[in-house]
Amino acid sequence: MQSAHLKYGGPGRAGCGEQLGGLRAISQYLQRSALQGSPTMLTAVTGEYVRGAAVRESVQHPFRKHFDELEVGESLLTHRRTVCEADIVGFGGISGDYFYMHFDEIAARDSQFGRRIAHGYFVLAAAAGLFVSPAPGPVLANYGLDDLRFVAPVGIGDTIRARLTCKRKVDRQRRDDKGVGQGVVSWDVQVTNQNDELVASYDILTLVAKRACH
Structure with a gap:
């Protein structure tokens, strides 16, 4: 949308003596909108x-x-x-992260995942590779x-x-x-x-x- 340029408001008018133009002239009437589409x-x-x-x-x-x-x-x-066992063991050794979810078979079996899982940061590093x-x-x-x-x-x-x-x-x-x-x-x-x-x-x-x- 493009508004006509209002050059002079004049004293006592909408412009209060200021120069108006474009979106500045209608900004008080605009509302936030969301763009939708695929x-x-x-x-x-x-x-x-x-x-x-x-x-x-x-x-x-x-x-x-x-x-x-x-x-x-x-x-x-x-x-x-x-992903293999060696990946998890190797990343644990390099990072020092021996969290039970990665190394304790019994405890990991009782976790919400039901098995040992790879470190999240290993996944990040492997993706970069x-x-x-x-x-x-x-x-x-x-x-x-x-x-x-x-x-x-x-x-x-x-x-x-x-x-x-x-x-x-x-x-x-x-x-x-x-x-x-x-x-x-x-x-x-x-x-x-x-x-x-x-x-x-x-x-x-x-x-x-x-x-x-x-």
Whole structure:
């Protein structure tokens, strides 16, 4: 909606001598509203990926693309990994986390899950191992993690995979000492098991280089 510009209110009138225009002239009449629609429509309107929207399977690994080459909605579905006893034991040794749910067979059997389960942070680390591209490239750094939820347990013998989707891009409007620009990319991550059930979800943030200007 676009309102006509009101140039002068004049003394004693609506403008009280001030210049009015655009939304300022009608802001007192506006109410908060909610935008509704399918995830795909909301993604198109907002420019930010909404979970459940249609994705574009990326032929090239998204981590191999520069900031200005990436498009919201580009996605990668990883290969699978089956969790084994050695994974839990090894992660416990590295982290020092020997919580009974991971190591005590009898106590874990009496728990709400009825079995030993993997550490939540092991699932997080294993998912990174599934979707990270190891070679040098445009991704400069892990910038953070938001909205982490462990939705369902992962036990010995379960098989996980991850879907990585470009959710949001924020231009940092700055350059490094070589004159190369950077931006922050937010990625929607969904980790599922062999039954396609969601076990973990979160957003990761990466610092990504732009293409160098020649």
